[in-house]
Amino acid sequence: MNRLQGKRCVVTGGGSGIGRASAQRLAGEGASVLVVGRSVDNTNETVSLITAAGGRAAALVADATSESDVQAMVRRCLGKFGGLDVFFANAGTPGTNAGIFDQTVEEWNEVWRINVISCMLAIKHAGLHMAEQGAGSIILTSSAGSLRANAGAISYSASKAAVNNLTQTAANAFTGKGVRVNAVLPGLVETQMTRKVFEYARERGKADRIGHMTPLQRAGQPHEIAAMVAFLASDDSSFVTGQLYAVDGGISSTHPHGRIPV
Ligand SMILES: NC(=O)c1ccc[n+]([C@@H]2O[C@H](COP(=O)([O-])OP(=O)(O)OC[C@H]3O[C@@H](n4cnc5c(N)ncnc54)[C@H](O)[C@@H]3O)[C@@H](O)[C@H]2O)c1
Numbered sequence: 001m002n003r004l005q006g007k008r009c010v011v012t013g014g015g016s017g018i019g020r021a022s023a024q025r026l027a028g029e030g031a032s033v034l035v036v037g038r039s040v041d042n043t044n045e046t047v048s049l050i051t052a053a054g055g056r057a058a059a060l061v062a063d064a065t066s067e068s069d070v071q072a073m074v075r076r077c078l079g080k081f082g083g084l085d086v087f088f089a090n091a092g093t094p095g096t097n098a099g100i101f102d103q104t105v106e107e108w109n110e111v112w113r114i115n116v117i118s119c120m121l122a123i124k125h126a127g128l129h130m131a132e133q134g135a136g137s138i139i140l141t142s143s144a145g146s147l148r149a150n151a152g153a154i155s156y157s158a159s160k161a162a163v164n165n166l167t168q169t170a171a172n173a174f175t176g177k178g179v180r181v182n183a184v185l186p187g188l189v190e191t192q193m194t195r196k197v198f199e200y201a202r203e204r205g206k207a208d209r210i211g212h213m214t215p216l217q218r219a220g221q222p223h224e225i226a227a228m229v230a231f232l233a234s235d236d237s238s239f240v241t242g243q244l245y246a247v248d249g250g251i252s253s254t255h256p257h258g259r260i261p262v
Pocket residue numbers: 012013014015016017018019036037038039062063064065090091092093094114141142143144145185186187188189190191192193194
């Protein structure tokens with residue numbers, strides 16, 4: 001499938017998990033991908049996986065929360081690939097499971113910086129370029145945990161709820177400019193961020209309980225989130241902006257305890 005032939009993309013958090021799977025999927029559909037990560041090894045490994053599969057990618061070690069680094073991402077994508085059509089702002093951090101009275105300003109500053117400010121900077125700098133060229137797709141990673149309580153740390157869920165509003169606000173700010181802004185809201189997916197949850201369940205012989213509350217009764221895989229990212233990056237979503245797409249096995253559609261089974 002060459003749905004993304006000619007598209008030039010930036011993927012932050014591209015050295016692992018959902019970001020890596022998305023970079024692979026975008027490149028697999030024909031895009032050139034600038035893989036941005038914090039670790040040289042992880043970022044280079046994603047690029048190697050893409051090039052070994054015949055795709056086009058380059059690595060950049062940069063901080064998604066630094067304004068000058070985000071400007072450098074845009075410059076590098078323009079310089080290396082000759083343009084910028086898609087920015088997937090995916091870098092994220094989970095926060096801690098501290099109770100409501102144990103929340104700290106330090107944690108909230110850190111979680112907000114990585115989960116929200118990174119998205120704001122992507123919108124500001126990728127969006128500026130895209131507005132000038134009259135086209136572009138910005139995709140933010142939110143979370144199914146943004147929609148209701150108890151699916152993540154308190155600071156995390158609140159930060160991802162901010163990402164949802166930022167998605168809608170930015171989509172409207174770009175009115176008439178041809179720039180689309182959408183968010184993907186993953187449910188529970190096994191990555192380095194959630195590894196402890198999976199290991200804990202496996203150690204207790206309860207792996208089959210993971211995700212059992214969702215209608216699909218399982219956790220997700222990174223490539224299943226990547227499929228939505230590829231859709232939002234592509235012209236197949238040309239009439240879609242300001243939207244929040246849960247890719248979560250259906251958990252956000254339900255109050256599981258009230259479900260009446262077939
Ligand atoms: N795994 C899940 O169940 C799940 C569910 C909902 C949402 N998400 C979101 O998906 C996104 C990707 O997470 P993941 O699950 O693939 O976990 P992950 O830990 O594999 O990926 C997070 C990536 O973000 C990078 N990162 C963190 N801070 C950064 C910074 N300042 N600059 C650049 N990169 C930075 C990390 O190095 C890492 O590669 C995150 O935004 C996360 O909140 C994950």
